[in-house]
Amino acid sequence: MSRSALPSRASVVVIGGGVIGLSTAYHLAGAGVADVVLLDKGEFGSGSTCRAAGGVRAQFSDGVNIELGRRSLRAFENFKADFGQEIDLRQVGYLFLLDRPEDVVRFEKNVVLQNELGVPSRMIDVAEAGRLSPLISTEGLLAAAYSPTDGHCTPESVVLGYAAAARRAGAKLVRGTTVTDIVHDGHAIDSVVTDRGAIRADTVVCAAGPWSAAIGEMAGVNLPVVPLRRQILTTEAVPGLDPETPFTIDFTTSLYFHREGPGLLLGMSDRQETPGFKLQRSDDWLPRLAAAIERRAPRISEVGLGGGWAGLYEVTPDCNALVGEAPGLSRFLYATGFSGHGFLMGPAVGEVMRDLYLGRAPVVDVSGLDSRRFDGSQVRPELNIV
Incomplete structure (x- = not known):
């Protein structure tokens, strides 16, 4: 299958085509955000998402993680009805x-x-x-x-569902395209450079999973992943x-x-x-x-x-995710560092990233997941990690 053409301009570039990035692209486009472009260096879901064990749960020790897991569980329960995609959800606990x-x-x-x-x-x-x-x-x-109500489902099917829904909502999904730089002046983003050319954009969402530290470095943002x-x-x-x-x-x-x-x-x-x-x-x-x-x-x-x-x-150092927007650089948003739980939190995190982009209160308060917590004493480790 040939790669999609690379657009020259976007309102938002989402970097990473796993469940976090695809859910984000879907929710942004579904909210009416025009010219959403998602880039992945490989096939969608080929990074960490489709290598996951498929577990979905809300049993965590931190309230934010419980809320993200619980909200995502509801999305998985309704996934077939909402997206027309069977995900083999088995709520066996x-x-x-x-x-x-x-x-x-x-x-x-x-x-x-x-x-x-x-x-x-x-x-x-x-x-x-x-x-x-x-x-x-x-x-x-x-x-x-x-x-x-916890259980497991098939990550590949979730990827297919979100990718199809994002496209229907108007997002442009581009695979096989590697981000090589993010051009900025220290205050504002100008463009995203790839191995196939550049895209003018003033907003980036980093959902690059294990590769997020390198993406953050391109923008001068520390993402300790x-x-x-x-x-x-x-x-x-x-x-x-x-x-x-x-x-x-x-x-x-x-x-x-x-x-x-x-x-x-x-x-x-x-x-x-x-x-x-x-x-x-x-x-x-x-x-x-x-x-x-x-x-x-x-x-x-x-x-x-x-x-x-x-x-x-x-x-991450405390096994909690990094979710937020970088200060001082307009606009670099990030959702990464889920320490093995990105797949199960993907549906809710996509909603959160939509809300952060639109400047409204997120469906789940993720202020405690801001990466700046490592600059002070706000670290609170997630204890229910396997």
Whole structure:
């Protein structure tokens, strides 16, 4: 398929064609903003979005993240009706398994806050956790946290839905085009330079995921985002697999799994991983993964592995996103650094970026996610990260 022609002018250039960028382009164009142009250096969703595990949830420790997750869940629930795109949403719940007393206390506090914000999460005992997720071993568990409306869906389908809707709303989506510079005088943006030419524009939205630090540097804006490889595997068919198996997470090790067809999709944070743009799979983490499986879900070790892939988290120092507008430079907006949760927050973040561009109060107050928090003492880490 040939690339779209590069426009010479735009009112807004969105950099990054993952779910954050596509949702932003859709919501901007849908609000009547003319000449919205989105650029991606590859195929839409090919960066981090389509390498994600597909989890969608509102179980977080920070109120902003809870609100973004909750609002996005509603969008996923209505996605087929709103966009005509099936996304295979399975609201089987998220189940966090807890085996340390301090984590039980922390999650109890989280659940109180989540309930106050309308999330139907609850603490459950070990027996119920075992019934919900029969593949696990309950040995050593103290409790679990569960929310029935969380679940998972297919990132590729969400990308298709937003891309088609953005085009219908009038946005111009251009793939295979690399941004090489942002021309500005220190006060205002003049144009975005690409390997195919320049686009005159006075507004940029950076939604470039792990590549956002480089985009910010072009504009003289500090976006403290680093790429970190995360790997995912799939298994062969699991005999007798319960179709309602929740997205299950062993919080201590971060081992997670959910149903994927007749088998499972599984992964785990590798605490020995180092930052970098590493998109090749590595076997180095497999012994650590195997140990976590043997400890918490030994039945999985009896099933053969299928395929797998590597993707990138875009990680900030406090594992909270960067969302806002740069001061002093008119106008550079950013939505990045979601530390593995950009896909699930994408629908709501697109609405937020629309509102920030239009100068109105955002649907979710994201003032605490401004990148300037790292200049002072306003850092508050998100604790419910896997």
